[in-house]
Amino acid sequence: MHPAATQPLSLKQVLVCGAMIVTLSMGIRHGFGLWLQPITQEQGWSRQAFSFAIAVQNLSWGVIGVFAGMLADKLGAFRVLVAGAVLYALGLLGMAFSPTPLLFALTAGVLIGAAQAGTTYAVIYGVIGRQISPEKRSWAMGVAAAAGSFGQFLMVPVEGQLIARLGAHTSLVVLAAMVLMIVPLAFGLREPRHDSVAVRRHQTIGQAIREAFGYPSFMLLTAGYFVCGFQVVFIGVHMPSYLRDRGLSPEVASYALALIGLFNVFGTYVAGSLGARLAKRKLLAAIYITRAVAITLFLVVPISPLTVYVFAAVMGFLWLSTVPLTSGIVAQIFGVAHLSMLGGIVFFSHQVGSFLGVWLGGYLYDRTGSYDIVWYIAIALGVFAALINLPVKESAIARPAAQPA
Known part of the structure; x- marks a missing residue:
């Protein structure tokens, strides 16, 4: 076990x-939709079986993310990141060699979900919140989301090429080796021991949770994040199959997902930068209503590679732009002492939405032969999320006196 660092972490090192x-953790997971048809066709499984495993993955990520955030707040991010990397590699290997839908759900679902809880935003944003000054925090979170x-x-595209050249199973083994690169990178996020304990003496975990759940704006943010999860995971997992069903080549789907990632680099950076100057709640409302409009237009216009790429670019700009804004509001309201945990709680709602989005996509497709109903639900939820984010209060919560831990 390596001791915690004694020198403060620099802005450059954290970022x-x-x-x-x-980049590694989110990049790998964004390509999971590319395995839907190869694995289901080879194993003779339904799309619902694959979708259920990915739905379990998102739910596992959400549930375990709360506890991963608690551990990261208490012990520092380093240990959580290392454990997450090992679980990620084991989950990818299980995804490659699972002979039954149940085992596939346990590995691609539970294991990888737990791994993502320990290697993505809640843990990384906790370090950013504790190590980077408030005036640069929103921008820094935007940079991390852009990554x-x-x-x-x-x-x-790399995953698409791996599948084409090596096959579905061998490509997952390669990814399992790649994800272990998170371990050496985690050494760069070992926080100074005095920083990792000093910020949380005013509240216990229980006090922080009760305060958050008793604050209406926290609940509104949590409900809005549900919608974000529903939309992006449904599109990310099922759009490749939706496009193939409409007669477009697999390359169109790969390029579309890549475009989502490319434009999201700009969208998340812009969102983080604007969040440092403008009301984050209004930016969130604008993002959700624009998503609803974009999905509506995508369904209305005749489908072609061009319309797919335009839709992917627009959705990409809006894709993860909610992340730095939502986390930034949580930090503004409650401070950074329990940021990873509270971010994990909000993110749990996101993952419940993700579970429903990906599972309903497979379930309703198997029942109706179409994704149309889920697209319509995504539009309605976008309008709902825009409306409930507007009344959120972003100012720091009023605490009459410090609560003894």
């Missing part, structure tokens, strides 16, 4: 190591 970790988007842009 470089955090961004590379998110995840770059990971999608970089990794989805």
